[in-house]
Amino acid sequence: DTAVSQTPKYLVTQMGNDKSIKCEQNLGHDTMYWYKQDSKKFLKIMFSYNNKELIINETVPNRFSPKSPDKAHLNLHINSLELGDSAVYFCASRLRSRATEAFFGQGTRLTVV
Amino acid sequence: AQTVTQSQPEMSVQEAETVTLSCTYDTSESDYYLFWYKQPPSRQMILVIRQEAYKQQNATENRFSVNFQKAAKSFSLKISDSQLGDAAMYFCAWGLDAGGTSYGKLTFGQGTILTVHP
Numbered sequence: 001d002t003a004v005s006q007t008p009k010y011l012v013t014q015m016g017n018d019k020s021i022k023c024e025q026n027l028g029h030d031t032m033y034w035y036k037q038d039s040k041k042f043l044k045i046m047f048s049y050n051n052k053e054l055i056i057n058e059t060v061p062n063r064f065s066p067k068s069p070d071k072a073h074l075n076l077h078i079n080s081l082e083l084g085d086s087a088v089y090f091c092a093s094r095l096r097s098r099a100t101e102a103f104f105g106q107g108t109r110l111t112v113v
Numbered sequence: 114a115q116t117v118t119q120s121q122p123e124m125s126v127q128e129a130e131t132v133t134l135s136c137t138y139d140t141s142e143s144d145y146y147l148f149w150y151k152q153p154p155s156r157q158m159i160l161v162i163r164q165e166a167y168k169q170q171n172a173t174e175n176r177f178s179v180n181f182q183k184a185a186k187s188f189s190l191k192i193s194d195s196q197l198g199d200a201a202m203y204f205c206a207w208g209l210d211a212g213g214t215s216y217g218k219l220t221f222g223q224g225t226i227l228t229v230h231p
Contacts, residue, residue, distance in 0.1 A: 031216060031217060033218065035219075040223075041152075041202060041223070041224050042221070042223060042224070043204065043219075043221040044221070045218040045219065045220075048216050048217075048218055050216060055216045056216055056218055088156065090158060092158075094217055096216065096217065101146075101148055101160050101163050102208075102217065102219060103160075104150075104157070104158035106155070106156060106157050107156045107157070107158075109156070
């Protein structure tokens with residue numbers, strides 16, 4: 001009964017392709033995030049949704065488009081993949097109304113070749 | 114802008130001994146949260162300990178404790194009786210309450226790789 005689960009765990013694809021990463025949480029949280037961990041292990045926020053509404057959109061290329069069909073799901077679609085998109089992408093969730101920590105998924109390692 | 118700095122790219126410790134990982138941050142906020150996350154080779158981000166800035170008492174979780182110095186904007190992690198399973202990358206993170214305008218996003222430090230020698 002994984003709390004925050006991402007699929008796939010690994011993704012290898014060619015430049016120019018379009019791919020999606022899915023995230024689901026069963027914690028009843030109302031706020032979900034996408035973080036990117038680059039090759040130097042640096043973690044940075046990309047997007048956040050609260051109750052299906054986009055609330056954080058950091059400086060991210062337009063090729064990245066998050067979608068939240070409901071509070072428990074947050075997907076990340078990436079168009080026209082580039083070599084520089086290779087990274088580990090983490091989904092996380094928390095309750096906005098409480099001062100609690102974020103729970104992370106296991107990450108998706110994306111490799112663009 | 115908030116920044117979090119971990120000045121130690123790598124640290125090592127002998128099993129059963131104590132090690133301290135450093136973290137400093139910069140913010141103009143007065144009410145915030147600080148976290149230490151552990152990332153083992155499995156890649157999973159695991160919360161180790163959290164500290165609310167309004168609390169003067171340092172947080173403790175079993176062998177893990179913090180030294181929170183609000184005025185100095187310092188938040189170090191002490192691991193006592195180190196175990197082989199503590200070997201991982203450790204990230205310091207800063208965040209506001211999720212109910213605020215930052216919506217609880219976390220700002221991370223660069224990470225410290227901890228090696229535990231048997």
